[in-house]
Amino acid sequence: MDEQSLRDVIEGVRRGKLSRRAFTVGMIGPGLTAPLAAQMLAASGVAADQPEYKPTKPGGGGALRVLWWQGPTLLNPHFAVGVKDQDGSRVFYEPLASWDPDGNLAPVLAAAIPSIENGGLAKDGLSVTWKLKQGVKWHDGQPFTADDCVFNWQYAADPATAATSTGSYKDVSVVKIDDHTIRVEFERPTPFWAEAFVGGGLIPKHIFETYKGAGSRDAPANLAPVGTGPYLFVAFSPGDLVQGKLNPNYHMENRPYFETFEMKGGGDAVSAARAVLQTGEYDFAWNMQVEDVVLKRLEAGGNGRVEITQSGGIEHIMLNDTDPWTEVDGERSSLKTRHPFLTDPAVRQALNLLVDRKSVHEYIYGRTGFDTANFINNPKRFTSTNTSYEFSVDKAARLLDEAGWKPGSDGVREKNSVKLKLVYQTSINAPRQKNQEIARQPVRRLAFRSRSRPSPPRCTSPRTSPIRTPTAISAPTSRCPRYSAARIPDCSCGSSCRTKPPPRRTNGSAATSRVGRVRNTTSCSTTPRANSTRSGVRRCSSHE
Amino acid sequence: MSRYLLRRLLITIPSVLGISVVLFTVLALAPGDPFGELATNPAIPPEVQATLRLKFGLDDPVPVRYLHWLSAMLHGDWGFSFASRIDVDRLILQRLPVTLGVIGASQLFALLVALPVGIYAATRPYSLFDQVASTFALIGFSLPTFFTGIVFILVFSIYLNWLPFVFRSDLASTGFAWWWEEFRQSIMPVAVLGLFQGATWTRFVRSAVLDVVRLDYVTTARAKGLTESGVVLKHVVRNALIPVVTLIALQMPIVFGGAIITEQIFRIPGIGSLLISAILANDTPVIMAVTFVFACLVILFNLIADLLYGWLDPRISYR
Helix, strand or coil: CCCEEEHHHHHHHHHHCCHHHHHHHHHCCCCCHHHHHHHHHHHHCCCCCCCCCCCCCCCCCCCCEEECCCCCCCCCCCHCCCHHHHHHCCCCCCCEEEECCCCEECCCCCCCCCCCCCCCCCCCCCEEEECCCCCCCCCCCCCCCCHHHHHHHHHCCCCHCCCCCCCHCCCCEEEEEEEEEEEEEEECCCCCCCCCCCCCCCCCCCHHHCCCCHHHHCCCCCCCCCCCCCCEEEHHHHHHEEEEEEECCCCCCCCCCCCCEEEECCHHHHHHHHHHHHHCCCEEEEEECCHHHHHHHHCCCEEEEEEEEECCCCCCCEEECCCCCCCCCCECCCCCCCCCCCHHHHHHHHHHCCCCHHHHHHHHHHHHHEEECCCCCCCHHHCCCCCCCCCHHHHHHHEEEHHEECCCCCCEECCCCCCCEEEEEEECCCCHHHHHHHHHHHHHHHHEEEEEEEEECCCCCCCCCCCCCCCCCCCCCCCCCCCCCCEECCCCCCCCCCCCCCCCCCCECCCCCEEEEEECCEEEEEECCCCCCCCEEEEEEEEE | CHHHHHHHHHHHHHHHHHHHHHHHHHHCCCCCCCCCHHHCCCCCCCCHHHHHHHHHHCCCCHHHHHHHHHHHHHCCCCCCCCCCCCCCHHHHHEEEEHHHHHHHHHHHHHHHHHHHHHHHHHHCCCCHHHHHHHHHHHHHHHHHHHHHHHHHHHHHHHHCHHHHCCCCCCCCHHHHCCCCCCCHHHHHCCCCCHHHHHHHHHHHHHHHHHHHHHHHHHHHHCCCCCHHHHHHHHHHHHHHHHHHHHHHHHHHHHHHHHHHHHHHHHHHCCHHHHHHHHCCCCHHHHHHHHHHHHHHHHHHHHHHHHHHHHHHCCCCCCC
């Protein structure tokens, strides 16, 4: 066993692919002792399971300063456009429950998570009953009750409010049972019931009551939140700074840990990493869309470390099923069209064989991602172990030959005078453009013709989860950039022109990497949001 | 003078209108949708995007939208930010002081560099000092601010660790400590902008002084037995600076352009970084308002330059 393979194994433990126990057993094989194996893990930064830290008093942590290089531009959770806004508002507003790093629901403003056993979930799947935590107070001292929950539903479900959270609320109805019990009712049996009131924060009725509907934009509290969260609002300037201070009446005992909270926005990812890893001006930065080589160089100074959290998001290439070169009703890539060759299973399979995921992982993402054949990679218990991928130019060539795609007179493969010409579009972003190069080379060798086309990053939050539900994508607008074949989805284009579930075509699941400066006394537990195991606001609660 | 001022002010109106038409058309024709990001989020139904578009009048034809914008602007309503859901004027007022502070300080800094260096170099043309100053000036205005900014960060923040490179608008300290902190965090952005500007001005000042220093009246002044410093400061510089003042005002657009980049690099919460984030978010009302503010500032500085010109040089009369 050489050093490299040993490091690979340790990396496996770090990622959770291999359990600590399996590692120790494996190390005893070559003749090491169990404590030595544990030390090897510790030296590589894989900490042992620590006893849970129980804080004895709130505060004592001083100031926490975090850097979100795309800063929040608004603080009303119902208006949040990207992750940045959700994160900014989550400091002040809280949901009934949120997701923990393993994808389990954890109660926040709810007394308990509804289940069939405790009677919270109706057996027919038509309703959920939430018991609310008692004694929770809004920052202005008013009690938090079922009326507030009902109001949040009315507020978000009203189309005139134009809330971005409306999707979670518009198809349900919410009934107040008593002051601390609500029932969410569905029109039809709903297996995924944890959508309304989970993830996005709840706003107080007494503050926002008069600003429901069309007047929602005039609410002064849109900029000065009054929530139930661990920090009281101090100041906010959109896109630049969010400030909070410890909420002495916070409903979770002996929390929060930090006395003040500051979230600075602006700049770019690399300099954000510098501000944490090199100069230490900030404690924590999130969303490091930086190549691993660069991160490693910044980390070398030893002032901080990169913390990689595996998320559900994947970098993947999507194939267009519709024909972008034919306009129907003034619409390109209309749902009424079919792509001339990307709907051919042989072509799709061949393309799947041509993406060198291993190289994408090794040369671009490094520690910050891994290669996978799965769409769902986290939480681990949902990850399929039965899938695999292959990179084989020969096999792809055979597939195409068998399907009748033969090189034509100009060297481009064709069948029935349809030529295999692709446009590969991605966003202007160093890792993605390198990915484009890696994917293009074997395709060219196989006598496809492919053109690459970058599109400007046009997003306020590039890390919106790239996994999409198959049917949720609306038809493209005429503004959607032209492309015919493959495209790495990202948030840059307004609509993605895809209607059917794409084939398994993932090249490397990117974990969200973040940068955290080591603080002597604290480590932070993560509080994830719905739909993703990527963690958002880190509420610090444990000691190292 | 007042008639001239009135006439100049009246001329500004059509030029401001023209600028607004061009800006609005360009923005309306540019691709991108402020609510585009919503479409990529499966949790948000397409109706929400449609409602938002309707609510903010994005589906009206461009001329109608322009007239809406113009009439609102005349009523003092600068528009409503899509990304932040607050009024644009609040957003800009929040950020304008920082930008004006940084630009003002950098211009002062540039003057402090350019005037002495330029004058001294011109009074001793082709001396060693002049050669060195000219070389540095050439380097200074050839290097773009985004490059010098990053070099400054690397040297002073990362290798030497002397200065912070993230500009903070929430300094907690008060009194002298506050000023010191503010000075420490402003020095790099101000120096980046100031040195760039100063390099250009040094060359202007040098050539302007060189033009004047050869004139006969300077020889006369020397012949009267005035001291050299008296000749230079009272007779030469006063006349040489007249064209420099105009040039300084005409340089303002470049300064604002540089400020946009510098603000982004140093995370200064000014209107330049607001403009960049607004562009990234397709927040058209904010882009419109910020570019408009920049345009108005440029026009204003041109006006100021013209007035100063007449005040400095009585030979110029305003009719």
